[in-house]
Amino acid sequence: MGIEDDFYATLKLKTGEEIFAKVAASEEEDRTLLIVSNPIIVNEIKTRVGIVGYKLEPWLKTTTEDMFILNLDDILTLTESSDIEMIMMYQNYIRQSKKESNNESKINRRMGYIANVNDAKEILEKLYKNS
Secondary structure (H helix, E strand, C coil), rough: EECCCCCEEEEEEECCCCEEEEEEEEEEEEEEEEEEEEEEEEEEEEEEEEEEEEEEEEEECCCCCCEEEEEHHHHEEEEECCHHHHHHHHHHHHHHHHHCCCCCCCCCHCCCCCCCHHHHHHHHHHHHHHH
8 A cells, every 4th residue: 555645636526526635646455546635616706807716615514524535436537736826725725724623713792792592582673673
């Protein structure tokens, strides 16, 4: 079993999904597996004037795992990325998501008014009745 060095890559899966991730190839018996770390989906944000930015989101939204094993047979194409801008966006996204999962940003009163359910319900009912 040999694991190659990590590299950044865009992968197009046979399912049609396109993901960006840090990838390492591994030889297991008679097949090649890819160890994919923190895979993300990149969506372009378009307006009338064209592309204004990108939205990065996790490939799988219902798991907290950050490493996945893909069989090379499930991949349509793979291209190594040397795009510094894309790699920097990816690294920044991973750093931010780790901060959020560690709860580094705690809720406090400076973020807005904190109320209990009953108080909020009363305030909203008064606003509704007065409108």
